[in-house]
Amino acid sequence: xxxLQIDSxxxxxxxxxxxxxxxxxxxxxxxxxxxxxxDNIIESGCYRVIVDFSKVYYMSSxxxxxxxxxxxxxxxxxxxxxxxxxxxxxxxxxxxxxxYHILEDYPTVEAAAASFKKEQEEIDLVIEEIEESKTxxxxxxxPIEEIEESxxxxxxxxxxxxxxxNANDKVKNKPKSKFTSTDFGKDTVHEFTPQVIKTEVKLxxxxxxxxxxxxxxxxxxxxxxxxxxxxxxxxxxxxxVGIFKLYRLLKDLDLDTKAKRYRFYRSx
Numbered sequence: 242x243x244x245l246q247i248d249s250x251x252x253x254x255x256x257x258x259x260x261x262x263x264x265x266x267x268x269x270x271x272x273x274x275x276x277x278x279x280d281n282i283i284e285s286g287c288y289r290v291i292v293d294f295s296k297v298y299y300m301s302s303x304x305x306x307x308x309x310x311x312x313x314x315x316x317x318x319x320x321x322x323x324x325x326x327x328x329x330x331x332x333x334x335x336x337x338x339x340x341y342h343i344l345e346d347y348p349t350v351e352a353a354a355a356s357f358k359k360e361q362e363e364i365d366l367v368i369e370e371i372e373e374s375k376t377x378x379x380x381x382x383x384p385i386e387e388i389e390e391s392x393x394x395x396x397x398x399x400x401x402x403x404x405x406x407n408a409n410d411k412v413k414n415k416p417k418s419k420f421t422s423t424d425f426g427k428d429t430v431h432e433f434t435p436q437v438i439k440t441e442v443k444l445x446x447x448x449x450x451x452x453x454x455x456x457x458x459x460x461x462x463x464x465x466x467x468x469x470x471x472x473x474x475x476x477x478x479x480x481x482v483g484i485f486k487l488y489r490l491l492k493d494l495d496l497d498t499k500a501k502r503y504r505f506y507r508s509x
Contacts, residue, residue, distance in 0.1 A: 245263065245275070246296065248261075248264075249278075249282075257287065258289045275308075279311045279315075288315050294324060302485035305334075309340065312343060321345070323347060323356065324345070325347045325348070326349060327346060337488060444476060450490060452472060453468065453472070453490060454494065457505055461502040468491075469484060
């Protein structure tokens with residue numbers, strides 16, 4: 242077992258932003274060290290963390306799982322975990338797993354620190370405006386309207402509108418897919434509306450790789466989270482699969498990018 246190299250320091254004089262420098266590789270054998278690290282940071286009262294990946298050459302699914310699992314604790318405290326200096330290999334996996342919906346990344350530690358400071362300036366500005374409104378001698382009474390955010394149902398346009406005009410006829414005749422888009426902070430989850438598929442085989446009885454191919458054949462432009470959401474629909478037997486297992490399966494099927502999934506769609 243290789244010990245994970247961890248070093249920490251503050252990015253600002255006030256000690257509100259901590260920089261964690263990781264080194265080596267992160268896997269199942271040492272990911273517990275990350276969990277302990279985040280526990281200690283929470284206990285210290287520092288909730289704004291930048292993780293410097295410049296010396297990390299490998300990050301397993303276990304390591305990514307720690308980051309995804311810990312982010313809520315920091316945001317509940319008004320803080321965040323931001324990533325910086327990922328090398329191309331690690332960044333490729335980060336993009337493929339679509340963790341940019343959950344974790345923010347920056348090219349440098351300085352850029353990540355600047356984003357924290359900008360957020361703080363915006364918060365201070367709002368607080369200052371509130372305080373000024375309280376001290377106004379003759380405040381103007383205005384009705385306060387309660388605004389409720391509504392979730393709009395959006396219909397994904399036909400795939401043919403997203404492809405070049407010279408696409409072949411069978412692509413133009415592809416049926417369109419319908420989704421409901423709901424924003425959950427950092428991620429977007431799609432509600433799958435099943436299409437009528439003429440087949441003698443029940444989709445729910447197909448092996449997982451075949452189910453994934455059927456999903457991609459109908460919806461080539463959605464990401465890995467969208468694929469997992471569709472698999473959980475009763476149309477596909479409410480199939481549950483972990484995000485890392487699905488990622489490995491897509492790589493095995495050579496469907497691990499949207500470009501590859503679109504080419505597969507064209508070949509169907």
